[in-house]
Amino acid sequence: MPLAMPRFPSLVPPSHPRELGSMRWASSSSHHQARSRSSRTMPFQLSFLHISAVVLLVLSSAILNQGRSTAAVVQGAAHAAACASHDVANPLAESFPNNATGVLNATLVIIPISLEAARRLIPPQYGILEQAYRALLPDFPKGMYPVMLQAAHDHDVQLRAYGITLDDFSRVGFEFPFLDxxxxxxxxxxxxxxxxxxxxNTIAVEGSRAYGTIVSEAEYDPLCDAYRQLSNGASYFKGSRLAAPAEFIEFETTRTSSLSHTAYPLELFKNITNQPTFANASTCDNMIRLFNTSMSLGEHAPVAVRGRVKASHSLPFKGVQEWTDVYGVQLATPFIENNYLDCRTMQGxxxxGGPGDSFIQTRKEEKGRYSNVNDL
Incomplete structure (x- = not known):
């Protein structure tokens, strides 16, 4: 869950050439790849410090929970009593017990804005790699930039080896990809x-703030799923800030004919959601989202959607904004995550998404049980 994970031990390298596959950025060249190869593979070793960080985080969460607002406490009680998610169980926890893993059920929507507007919203020190997104979207309108709305439900997040499981939670925000x-x-x-x-979920709130993210504690409709179905067949989702000033993001979408006829290819969303993520650039989040597991087949396969998005006072936008006739995808992906990395190590x-759980199962049958991806 980009920018929303606690400080779990980081045991999976940010890029593994065989087990997690590779994707060449649209703007990369073999020269650039050679320059950065040494920084792409970073094995992490389990240490007492890592284990202590997990324990301290869980303990500090209990203390922080005592200081939550009455509204949050009431909501938490309702959540515990009524929440029953329709999400699929985490398929990676057993295979990667020493890693933070989970399932992310999300709606991803592309919102085209002008490059001039993007330049005003994005801090000036970060260049926009227009050639990178145009390599994936050759017909994207000239002079425009693709903002991505991500509205997601994090489910069955755990660190199996230490018996740690996080409560499910929801999150939503605007994200700006292809930045230099x-x-x-x-x-x-x-x-x-x-x-x-x-x-x-105080752990998720504080874990995100540790990146420098501006986090608003919120309530959601639906309470414990990525979206709910309306009587007209559309999907609906809304996240609302508990405290003043009023802030919310909501969407309503309907399914389109098929992914092959959608405005944006699935490869675009695979690329964006696997880009290293940052807030104030003090550290980066490396979420490895797997797009070709059994979770992407049958009734759980990604679906193309079209609809509207409305936001009120949601940074970095100001005031009330509404976008109609926008396109995206709804999908569930299992993930492995590395947290709080030095952004410079993610160069190139x-x-x-990499191999899925069917591949992992095959490798287990061939080589026996292993503790993390580096043992393959």
Whole structure:
């Protein structure tokens, strides 16, 4: 969950050439890849410090919970009593017990804005890699930039080896991909400056704030799913800030004919959601989202959607904004996550969704049980 994970041990390298696959950024060249190869593979070792960080985070969460607002406490009680998610169970926890894993059920919507508007919203020190997104979207309107809305429900997030499982939570925010954080002209990063996060999950709230994210504690409709179906067949989702001033993001979408006829290819969303993410650039989040597992088949396969998005006082936008006739996708992806990384180590990052759980199961049968991806 980009910018919303606690400080779990980071044991999966940000890019693994075989087990997690590779994706060449649209603007990368073999010369650039050679320059950055040494920084793409970073094995992490489990240490007492890592384990202590997890324990301290859980303990501090209990203390922080005592200081939550009455509204949040009431909402938390209702959540515990009524929440029953329709999300699929985490398929990676058993195979990667020493890693933070989970399932992210999300609606991803592309909102085209002018490059001039994007330049006003994005901090001036971060260049926009227009050639990178145009390589994926050759017909994207001239002079426009693709903002991505991500509205998601994090489900069954756990660190199996230590018996740690987080309560489910929801989050929503505007994200700005294809940014030149390092100034090298080719490494794409995604800026996610602000999020609305479920007030019932203090670990997620504080984990996101540790990146410098502006976090608003929020309540959601629906309470414990990525969206709900309306009587007209449309999907609906709304996140609302608990405290003043009033802030919310909502969407209503309907399914389109098929992914093959949608405005944006699935490869675009795979690229964007696997870009290293940052808020104030003090550290970066590396979420490895798997797009080709059994979770992407049958009734759980990604679906193309079309609809409207409305936001009120949601940073970095101001006032009330509404976008109609926007397109995107609804999908569920399992993930493995590395938190609080030095952004410079992600130069030239080529991570993609990678092999799915069917591949993992095959490898387990061939080589026996292993503790993390580096053992394959």
């Amino acid at each position: 954080l390092l100034g090298d002209g080719y490494s794409s990063f995604r800026w996610a400056p602000a999020q609305l996060i479920s007030a019932t 990052y080529e991570g993609t």
